[in-house]
Amino acid sequence: MRNIAPKDAAEIDAIERREWLDSLDYVLQSGGPVKVQRLLRDLSQHATENGVKIPFTANTPYVNTISPEDEALMPGSRELERRIKSLVRWNAAAMVVRANKADEGIGGHISTFASAATLYEVGYNHFFRGHESPDADIIYFQGHAAPGIYSRAYVEGRFDERHLENFRREMKEGGGLSSYPHPWLMPDFWEYPTVSMGLGPIQAIYSARFSRYLEDRGLKPKSNSKVWAFLGDGETDEPESLGAITLASREKLDNLIFVINCNLQRLDGPVRGNGQIIQELEAAFRGAGWNVIKVIWGRDWDALLAKDRDGLLVKRMGEIVDGQYQKYAVESGAYVREHFWGVDPRLLDMVKHLTDDQLKMLTLGGHDPIKVYNAYKAATEHKGAPTVILARTIKGYGLGEAGEGKNITHQQKKMNDEELRAFRTRFAIPVSDAEIAKAPFYRPNPDTEEFKYMAERRAALGGPVPSRKVRAEKIGGVAGEIFEEFYAGTEGRKASTTMVFVRLLSKLLRDKEIGKLVVPIVPDEARTFGMEALFRQVGIYSHSGQVYEPVDMDTLLYYKEASDGQILEEGINEAGSLSSFIAAGTSYAAHGVNTIPFFIFYSMFGFQRVGDLIWAAADSRTRGFLLGGTAGRTTLAGEGLQHQDGNSHVLALPVPNCLSYDPAFAFELAVIIRDGIRRMYVDGESVFYYLTVMNEQYAMPAMPEGATEGILKGIYKFKATGLPKAKARAQLFGSGAILPEVLKAQEVLESQYGVGADVWSVTSYTELYREGHACDRWNMLHPAEPAKVPFVTQALKDAPGVFVAASDYLKVLPDSIDRWLPRPLVALGTDGFGRSENRASLREFFEVDHRYVVVATLSALARDKKIEPKVAQDAIAALNINPEKANPAIS
Ligand SMILES: Cc1ncc(C[n+]2csc(CCOP(=O)(O)OP(=O)(O)O)c2C)c(N)n1
Ligand SMILES: [Mg+2]
Numbered sequence: 001m002r003n004i005a006p007k008d009a010a011e012i013d014a015i016e017r018r019e020w021l022d023s024l025d026y027v028l029q030s031g032g033p034v035k036v037q038r039l040l041r042d043l044s045q046h047a048t049e050n051g052v053k054i055p056f057t058a059n060t061p062y063v064n065t066i067s068p069e070d071e072a073l074m075p076g077s078r079e080l081e082r083r084i085k086s087l088v089r090w091n092a093a094a095m096v097v098r099a100n101k102a103d104e105g106i107g108g109h110i111s112t113f114a115s116a117a118t119l120y121e122v123g124y125n126h127f128f129r130g131h132e133s134p135d136a137d138i139i140y141f142q143g144h145a146a147p148g149i150y151s152r153a154y155v156e157g158r159f160d161e162r163h164l165e166n167f168r169r170e171m172k173e174g175g176g177l178s179s180y181p182h183p184w185l186m187p188d189f190w191e192y193p194t195v196s197m198g199l200g201p202i203q204a205i206y207s208a209r210f211s212r213y214l215e216d217r218g219l220k221p222k223s224n225s226k227v228w229a230f231l232g233d234g235e236t237d238e239p240e241s242l243g244a245i246t247l248a249s250r251e252k253l254d255n256l257i258f259v260i261n262c263n264l265q266r267l268d269g270p271v272r273g274n275g276q277i278i279q280e281l282e283a284a285f286r287g288a289g290w291n292v293i294k295v296i297w298g299r300d301w302d303a304l305l306a307k308d309r310d311g312l313l314v315k316r317m318g319e320i321v322d323g324q325y326q327k328y329a330v331e332s333g334a335y336v337r338e339h340f341w342g343v344d345p346r347l348l349d350m351v352k353h354l355t356d357d358q359l360k361m362l363t364l365g366g367h368d369p370i371k372v373y374n375a376y377k378a379a380t381e382h383k384g385a386p387t388v389i390l391a392r393t394i395k396g397y398g399l400g401e402a403g404e405g406k407n408i409t410h411q412q413k414k415m416n417d418e419e420l421r422a423f424r425t426r427f428a429i430p431v432s433d434a435e436i437a438k439a440p441f442y443r444p445n446p447d448t449e450e451f452k453y454m455a456e457r458r459a460a461l462g463g464p465v466p467s468r469k470v471r472a473e474k475i476g477g478v479a480g481e482i483f484e485e486f487y488a489g490t491e492g493r494k495a496s497t498t499m500v501f502v503r504l505l506s507k508l509l510r511d512k513e514i515g516k517l518v519v520p521i522v523p524d525e526a527r528t529f530g531m532e533a534l535f536r537q538v539g540i541y542s543h544s545g546q547v548y549e550p551v552d553m554d555t556l557l558y559y560k561e562a563s564d565g566q567i568l569e570e571g572i573n574e575a576g577s578l579s580s581f582i583a584a585g586t587s588y589a590a591h592g593v594n595t596i597p598f599f600i601f602y603s604m605f606g607f608q609r610v611g612d613l614i615w616a617a618a619d620s621r622t623r624g625f626l627l628g629g630t631a632g633r634t635t636l637a638g639e640g641l642q643h644q645d646g647n648s649h650v651l652a653l654p655v656p657n658c659l660s661y662d663p664a665f666a667f668e669l670a671v672i673i674r675d676g677i678r679r680m681y682v683d684g685e686s687v688f689y690y691l692t693v694m695n696e697q698y699a700m701p702a703m704p705e706g707a708t709e710g711i712l713k714g715i716y717k718f719k720a721t722g723l724p725k726a727k728a729r730a731q732l733f734g735s736g737a738i739l740p741e742v743l744k745a746q747e748v749l750e751s752q753y754g755v756g757a758d759v760w761s762v763t764s765y766t767e768l769y770r771e772g773h774a775c776d777r778w779n780m781l782h783p784a785e786p787a788k789v790p791f792v793t794q795a796l797k798d799a800p801g802v803f804v805a806a807s808d809y810l811k812v813l814p815d816s817i818d819r820w821l822p823r824p825l826v827a828l829g830t831d832g833f834g835r836s837e838n839r840a841s842l843r844e845f846f847e848v849d850h851r852y853v854v855v856a857t858l859s860a861l862a863r864d865k866k867i868e869p870k871v872a873q874d875a876i877a878a879l880n881i882n883p884e885k886a887n888p889a890i891s
Helices: 009-031 033-049 078-099 111-127 143-155 161-165 199-216 239-243 245-250 277-287 300-306 312-319 322-330 333-339 345-350 356-360 369-381 417-426 449-460 481-488 497-510 533-538 574-585 607-619 648-652 666-682 708-713 736-753 765-781 791-796 839-846 850-863 869-878
Strands: 138-140 227-232 256-262 291-295 387-392 518-522 596-602 625-629 658-661 688-692 715-719 729-734 756-762 802-806 825-828
Touching: 009 033, 078 111, 078 143, 078 161, 078 369, 078 417, 078 449, 111 143, 111 227, 111 256, 111 369, 111 449, 138 199, 143 161, 199 227, 199 239, 199 245, 199 256, 199 574, 199 607, 256 277, 256 369, 277 291, 277 387, 291 369, 300 312, 312 345, 322 333, 333 356, 369 387, 481 497, 481 666, 497 518, 497 533, 497 666, 518 574, 574 596, 574 607, 596 666, 607 648, 607 688, 648 658, 648 688, 648 765, 658 666, 658 765, 666 688, 666 708, 708 715, 708 765, 715 736, 715 791, 729 736, 729 850, 736 756, 736 802, 736 850, 765 791, 802 850, 825 850, 850 869
Parallel strands: 138 227, 227 256, 256 387, 291 387, 518 596, 596 625, 625 688, 658 688, 729 756, 729 802, 802 825
Antiparallel strands: 715 756
């Protein structure tokens, strides 16, 4: 019983609060944290039962997740690590400054790495395992931090000055360094391209899952390797960055660690000026089931927080928005004292022993190696869930006036002499004032303590990172018999190329040599493509197996999930599936296992939907097969504008190492896949394939003699005319499911109009185009030598008559080879928006059915004066074509 009456309600509140806290402290001391957790849960339940609405929060206070008492002692030498880090900082900045000294600045970034240096250095000295370790890590370095990664390699002695000098000048003699992580350009160094923001994080998630897949299927020994993904806080706005985080927690990927550099800034300004990105990300990741470790405050803050019995400081920390925190970073200590601490005399009192300069220098968590070390240690030891580390830093840290914390800092590429001198002095770099203007590179000699320390640490951790090396042995090849039945044709039975593909895939899965290496990937479309038999044959991969009884258990083809299942069933997720495709298609280098991915998807949702990931796959030197299913603008009936694909072969053309084919027949598909496996996995070429497969069924013919070369190069004569001596001649090109229309046109032209037409199957306009230009280029550069003749010209130079092509894709595809033909080509194609219609109507609408092929041929012959115009005109009427019909390309 109190004998002094409280003065007012506020005082009662304060007393009550104190009593509750004291009680809690007592429970904490006597029973420990678990008891406190239980009590709090009971309290919350009790309150809810009594009608109290408890607001949901996935957040913890704005302080470090790991308290100082729980920190481990950091091994190694703080001092040497600090020296090394300073040198890495210096050379990273110097290489960008030097690259931009010339009038024609070549760009680069200083401030991203400046903010992330500690995050990387702690990794290099204590965590990142190289490929000589059985637990080799997979590391996605943030693209814009590349100068720091190059600088590290230089300080370690992996690069010399010439490399740094040639930053962003990779065509210089002796080689240079690419702007960002590009395995295509630096195949011995970079492993994973990240600079298209958002693609690194999603690939990291699927890569961590793929490591598990390899282990669960016995293709790789179990290991303790981790996947690290370093990303910017601004980058988390990309849907790809956070879009797949629930997969990681669902699959319990405790081999995955995200490190988000929360410098609170992106390119233009603050990431969340009016909010707190760290708290926002914490809630998102905690809500998704991740282990979240916030590293907000450096050691200097520990003593201040220890004094904060009433929670005033924590409360103050939590109420400041990021835009304001950024302001503190650029302001003086006096400003911080007044504006942050000055709101409450009790807060001011807490820092009265500190000078303004000391207040200004209180470090943040992401710049404190001990805090970062502890976060990494906790992350690598965490079991059962992936971890995200939210590390608070300052963008452009150390740049001072040159950009620290400023809104312009992302694009700061230059530093004047004075700024360089200040930077040099701050990090104690042994460069004299006389030399400073040149921004000279500097690294310690091999006999220095720093150098030895670095070398010893990297040796203990399994060698250099990043480092890319092809580790898999080439495979011996696939048994030829698998393909035989496809060369023979179906003897009149109807089949679609999709059905052919699925049959071929299921045979490949049974092959002794490569069966286990095949990785079928589907984004919830297996039934669409008639692949459900594979569920039972090889199982759907699920780390936890199948812990329920599937509804169709009593059927032959039940939905079988298994921990050693082979199919990656990714759900409705083309970006995730593509990430799996990249993981499986780069496994020959990353894991030394030659997995062969076959990713089959709705063709419209491939290049068009996730084209940038396909570009990253190309950069990554991914091998494998992309299968665009339900392809062809007029072959996919009923689905309409959003689904009907007449674009993808055009969109595939820009990808230099992607070979795209539009096969019409079973034998074409078999020849292409067989050769693809040879080129990629026997010969080790860094190419991949895009094949469209359709769902229209027709009889699959036997392979004509000698067709193989033409199928692979892009064109071969499928059916010669029966009227070779006819006065009017034509060459008809068809591809994919349009080829049967062209064959029908051949018949009509011969039987009704006496025109002798040869029919060619064009399996790949894009390959013909590339080869044609390769010849032209060579001829341009070798004017005195006999000219090379493109394959398409060789095939057609003596072919008589008019040239007409019909494609289920844009007309630009056939047009692309026009220049290498003896006479101009008439192109029919499917430019425009699709319609929800049946095949016949669609082909009429887009003017690619056999009637249009006939009319196009007759019209061309008429203009060539080989027949009377009236013949063509009459044909238009006879074939029931309205010449005034609207142009489908724009309707
Ligand atoms: C897909 C994509 N969009 C835009 C860019 C251009 N860009 C490069 S860095 C950057 C800002 C990065 O901010 P943040 O992710 O916070 O990284 P920080 O440099 O702050 O660590 C932008 C917009 C890009 N590289 N990729
Ligand atoms: Mg940022």
